[in-house]
Amino acid sequence: SSELTQDPAVSVALGQTVRITCQGDTLRNYFATWYQQRPGQAPLLVIYGRNNRPSGIPDRFSGSSSGNTASLTITGAQAEDEADYYCYSRDSSYNHWVFGGGTKLTVL
């Protein structure tokens, strides 16, 4: 099991807002990085740092953090947002990095 815990699956109605969470003690001191992965594709960086989006990532994606929980919010989910989402941050040793188990997002 991962030291970063994600819900295995989340669903959202088209156009609605969804929050995908990642829990872990190290998130009290480190930011989570978020990746989107569509089937058969390499992961795509969507959020890093406090709330930074790489060029080309729509502004409906945003990141936040509170206590031991980091969140990726999609405001106005689109059909193309249906994918697996992974968080990534420090492991409990604070010496290495680890992925969360991933959340499968379904857009209804």
Next chain:
Amino acid sequence: QVQLQESGPGLVKPSETLSLTCTVSGGSITDYSWSWIRQPPGKGLEWIGYFYYSEYSKYNPSLTSRVTISGDTSRNQFSLKLRSVTAADTAVYFCARGSGSGFYYYMDVWGKGTTVTVSS
């Protein structure tokens, strides 16, 4: 624009060494850090490790006894060697470019991935 391309054998026998190369174009491996990540069939992502050229490498504690990541500036490539493989090492292997501050780390450029199967 930086691009990464993984290459190497798609089939490796149990107990042998898995060797993969990532060729970097549009940038130099002396800049940034360079990572390997893998994904077993139907499962999530697993960070294998990274290196900063001529500085240091860090590996996943669960793999550190079997893995080496190194770079070749003459070819602008970096490589992964995973020794004593078993069927559990069957996965899609990705290489990626990394960066970050003291409080986060991210991989912003990824290769397309290469499938490695461990089987006799």
